[in-house]
Amino acid sequence: MDSRSASDARSSVASATITLLKDLIRNACVNDLTPDSGQEVRSANTLEAFFAEVGDTALPVKVQRFEPHPGRVSVAFTIEGTDPDAEPLTLLGHTDVVPVDEAKWTRGPFGAEEDGGRIYGRGATDMLYITAAMAAAVRDVAASGVAPRGTLTFVGCADEEARGGLGAGWLAEHAPDAFSWKNCLSEEGGSHLPVTDGSDALIVVIGEKGAGQRRLTVHGDAGHGSAPHGRNLAVAKIAEVARRIAAIEPNVSRDEPWPGYVRAFKFDPVTEQSLLDGSSYDALGPLKRYSHAMSHLTIAPTVLRAGQAINVLPSTAWLEMDCRPLPGQTQADIDALLREALGDLADEVEITHLITEDATVSPTSGPLYEAIVATFNEFFPGVPVVPTLAAGGSDLRFGRRKGGVGYGFALHGRNQTLGSVLDLLHTHDEYVEVEDVKLTAHAYRALVRRFVGA
Known part of the structure; x- marks a missing residue:
């Protein structure tokens, strides 16, 4: 692929990510911690339609739907690798979002309004922009027609905000062989530390309390x-x-x-x-x-x-x-x-x-960790990578408990510090920078191709 084609492909993935992010926000899959809330079936249907757009010449994508409770749907999209000994990769995105106090919002929480270089909406940061980037990166591999060496899976998980009992936790217990848990990525990472001498450092999340x-x-x-x-x-x-x-x-x-x-x-x-x-x-x-x-x-x-x-x-x-x-x-x-x-x-x-x-943590070594560091270096050359623990929970703990590794991975612009990103989680007028959506889409595309050999 020449440089012009590569640039066009990156732009296409970023554009698809933005469009999908807005659709996921508008689906308003609000999880109020009760079984009948969430209704992630709306976003599962959106994701199936998104993958169906690749056409008949694309690689075959295996689609699996899981519905442990009416409307609480998780959906997995898998592209089989050509080498059974190659490392697999699973991207765990979640599609549910936390409730809103609409009186405190100055914009429609589910309008997916784009303004001033930002996309507003509940779940924009937690974690729909990453979920959309994951889906776009996997669809890009399918659309390329070139099979990866390692098996690649994207999962749109329900119920993460209620600790995954009807989502990743249910999958780990009731459908443990539906996809690989060996190497997993999910939220959040790629923000910057405010280093005192003005230099830069990038965050990768290696575990959680x-x-x-x-x-x-x-x-x-x-x-x-x-x-x-x-x-x-x-x-x-x-x-x-x-x-x-x-x-x-x-x-x-x-x-x-x-x-x-x-x-x-x-x-x-x-x-x-x-x-x-x-x-x-x-x-x-x-x-x-x-x-x-x-x-x-x-x-x-x-x-x-x-x-x-x-x-x-x-x-x-x-x-x-x-x-x-x-x-x-x-x-x-x-x-x-x-x-x-x-x-x-x-x-x-x-x-x-x-x-x-129990808390879970993954090592700062091994193929997936090294691929993350190499991908960060591709976008921010020479910047050190700093491991952290998440104070809250994510779906990655289920993969770690099954013997795999899991890391929080995304990418933010130089001005987005760890503090500024954390401040956006579950807040009123939640938003994500368009630049960060594009960077995360490009980073996932780069890491996926680097790791599974697509």
């Missing part, structure tokens, strides 16, 4: 609200429990990727040491909350419940918490920390496990 949700329950004396004297008050007890839990300060991680991430900023030695030992995060500015989460087990009290009638002393109260362990930290570690913090109240508090999942 786990889940350790807990409910802490206490009991007290029931009675009439008019006569509280001498009662064992459940509300007062749960308030003290909440105070002690909020005061927990877990130790900072000593393991990678935290030290490498800190050193990538090129702070002065004193500031660097304050970050490595967790004594201050102020130097990181807008990134301090994310960075703290990346370097610690986090425990966030989020739900408090007690009582019904205002004139009745409740006999039960409970606190629910969103706990996120790092790789290597166990559920037993979380319980031990909670009991230590509760002190003399520990025997009066029932600890119930809710959703629990």
Whole structure:
């Protein structure tokens, strides 16, 4: 392919990605965490129509639909490789989006309006622009007519925003052989670090924290609200429990990727040491909350419940918490920390496990990681690549649990820092830069061809 043809092909993939992104936004597959929401069948149909456009001369694409609950459809598109020993590649995009508070939006959340170099809409950043780029890159391989050496699959997953029980999690359990989990890519990566000397660094997500949700329950004396004297008050007890839990300060991680991430900023030695030992995060500015989460087990009290009638002393109260362990930290570690913090109240508090999942992480080596680094270098020559952990969850954890590797991969313009991208997730007036859509489309096309030999 000559340079003009290559340029035209890149432009075609970018244009197709933008068009598909807008269609996916307009489908409004809002997941409110209930089984009947989402209705990702709309985007599954859109994706099938998108792949059908390649025509009769294209490579055959195997299409598989999965519907564990009415309307909750995931769809996989697979191009078989010519070499059974070649590395396969699976691109996990999700098609559901989180709810919106329409009164807080200044634009239609599902209008996919393009204005000022931006495309607005719920899910534009999380993660429909990546999903669209994945689909366009795989369709481009099919349209080329040249079979890849390694088998290539794109999956439009349902239900990622509700932890994948009707999406990738369901597929991993009920259709584990439908496609390969050996090498997976998903959200998010390719943003830039604000290095203190003005140089550049690119982010790749190598893992994510786990889940350790807990409910802490206490009991007290029931009675009439008019006569509280001498009662064992459940509300007062749960308030003290909440105070002690909020005061927990877990130790900072000593393991990678935290030290490498800190050193990538090129702070002065004193500031660097304050970050490595967790004594201050102020130097990181807008990134301090994310960075703290990346370097610690986090425990966030989020739900408090007690009582019904205002004139009745409740006999039960409970606190629910969103706990996120790092790789290597166990559920037993979380319980031990909670009991230590509760002190003399520990025997009066029932600890119930809710959703629990261990953290997952992939190595900074191997064929897929090396392909990511090489692809970044193609677009930003000589820029160092910095591994990070995601504070939240993604569908990649299911691939890692099945023995594969998984990385968050996208690409952003030089002015898009890690902080600016994180700030767009689940926000009002969510948008994605058109430049970032194009860069991500080009990057996926380049990485796919590099890795599976298309």
